[in-house]
Amino acid sequence: MKKEGDLNHSLELGKKGEAIAAEFLSKNGYKIRHKNWHFGHKELDIVTTYNEMLVIVEVKTRWTNYWEEPKESVRRKKQRFIIEAAEAYVQEYNLNTDVQFDIISIILQEDKYEIEHIQDAFQPQF
Numbered sequence: 164m165k166k167e168g169d170l171n172h173s174l175e176l177g178k179k180g181e182a183i184a185a186e187f188l189s190k191n192g193y194k195i196r197h198k199n200w201h202f203g204h205k206e207l208d209i210v211t212t213y214n215e216m217l218v219i220v221e222v223k224t225r226w227t228n229y230w231e232e233p234k235e236s237v238r239r240k241k242q243r244f245i246i247e248a249a250e251a252y253v254q255e256y257n258l259n260t261d262v263q264f265d266i267i268s269i270i271l272q273e274d275k276y277e278i279e280h281i282q283d284a285f286q287p288q289f
Contacts, residue, residue: 176271180224181208184267187278193218197252205248209267217262219249221284224269237266237284246287 185195193211200207209220221237237245242264249262266284270277 176224176226177222179271180267180269181222183224183269183271183276183278184220184222185209187267187280188220191280200248200252202248202251205244205251207245207248207252210252212260215260217249217253217258217260218265219245219252219262220265220267221245222267222269224271226271242285 181198185198188209188211189195193213195209195211196217197210198208200210207219208222211218211220221241223236245264249264252258253260253262263283264285266281268279268281
């Protein structure tokens with residue numbers, strides 16, 4: 164059973180990871196449009212543009228990769244949620260552009276971290 168302290172710790176970890184990811188993306192030429200954009204209960208961690216393409220970035224941060232790599236936790240159900248929110252985002256802002264789904268995986272250990280950027284990590288399934 165999770166305790167409130169565990170939840171706060173997880174939220175703090177997630178926020179740190181998203182800040183690291185946003186800085187990484189900015190340094191690599193991505194233009195940040197939104198962070199933590201919501202569509203109902205669904206959330207897009209980071210919405211960017213890069214080379215005239217809309218790039219939706221899911222950020223996964225962990226203290227360790229002992230059980231699984233962070234990117235492995237973005238399973239099909241989570242992908243569907245991200246895709247649905249991305250469709251709503253495109254409609255809300257009346258965008259006519261290609262959309263790419265990336266994952267940034269971060270292993271955070273004290274003040275050091277490992278970052279992996281997986282471009283075009285998954286596609287909508289029709």
